[in-house]
Amino acid sequence: MTQDSCATPKQDIFLSLAELAQAIGHVNRLELLEHLAQGPRSVEELSTRSGMAFANTSRHLQILRRAGLLKTERQGKKVVYSLTGLTEVVLLIKALGLMGEAHIATVGQRLNTSYRIHDTMPPVTREELATRLAGQSAFVVDVRAEDEFGLGHIPGSINIPMLDLHHGLASLPRDRAIVVYCRGPYCVQAYEAAGFLRSQGFDARRLEDGFPEWRALGFPVEIPIPGGTTEP
Template identity: 40%
Template structure:
């Protein structure tokens, strides 16, 4: 019979990745890093934490092997250690969607009323891109667009959208996307465009899911 202590140690090690993600701020960090490499300072701003607190969370993820780091001058940059980490996060998220009570209400409290927002599936968007009859807006920050984006997409960060409405062709059918199903940028873009009379929809999820489905990408 195998030694039970050895078995316990094995299962403790197998649970290490889940333990590292068992914190909302670290989950946020993984969600942002699924878009591409970012500096500690950028990550701190994204999750609304101090650089010191963010560094502590990143060190925990680093010890678990979920992220890796590199130094460039005085700055330290982090990235996911492999695509499997992004898969793990998305699986955890899907499990929560299926089994965590009250999650829909929490999402609604954060995202607002989505009932009037048009959506488009990945398959439909791919077909529209092939037909060339849609404008795809990546409304994430420019650094994330540069790290990788849907092939054919145009970068207009949500912070610049109102000042760049003139960049969108008259009569265009627009699809906006951002980081994933709980990212507010695409929702806000659709609301802004709709108020201006532009036919707009949001991609049903986001760029990581597009990559996961092995659909065409550019950059990075």
């Protein structure tokens, strides 16, 4: 689609926004954006994580790149994709989700039948968790995969992937509140983890949204760097 030379400036802007909306308007591309919100990924990694064929993954990534949502960097033989603007992309997807939850019945029904069935407790807000971390009154568990945790995480959190959680109960405190988090608002593992830990007698709740929203909204993160240390 090309811009009409007779269009008004407002129409030019709306046309560009419509093209942006069209770029994210696909289930596979929304999932790819969720993966990239955790950190940069190669096409091969994204193909494996999404379950899509390499060629199909590459095609969707190129559409997102042409829309200005992604940038690339060649690392050896691999092409690595990352978000052009973490905050803007994460908040764009968040706004889309809030609209869906408020006005699309299917979204609310799926949240009730597939998410809240595991955990009906209200989540811990980002501000509340930040206060608890400052006072060292919360124990934070990241239930994402280990490689996602390695791309960045909430300071002081420990990584126990959801599939390993039942083996890691002995490492969790029973005298402190536990806050769990995952990839984002629609990562069911945060709901599952909070519900499971409470069933085992822990004082556990999930964080609202997930790590990308925490980082996008300016809360502190730890990003591992070579040598085993971290940088803010």
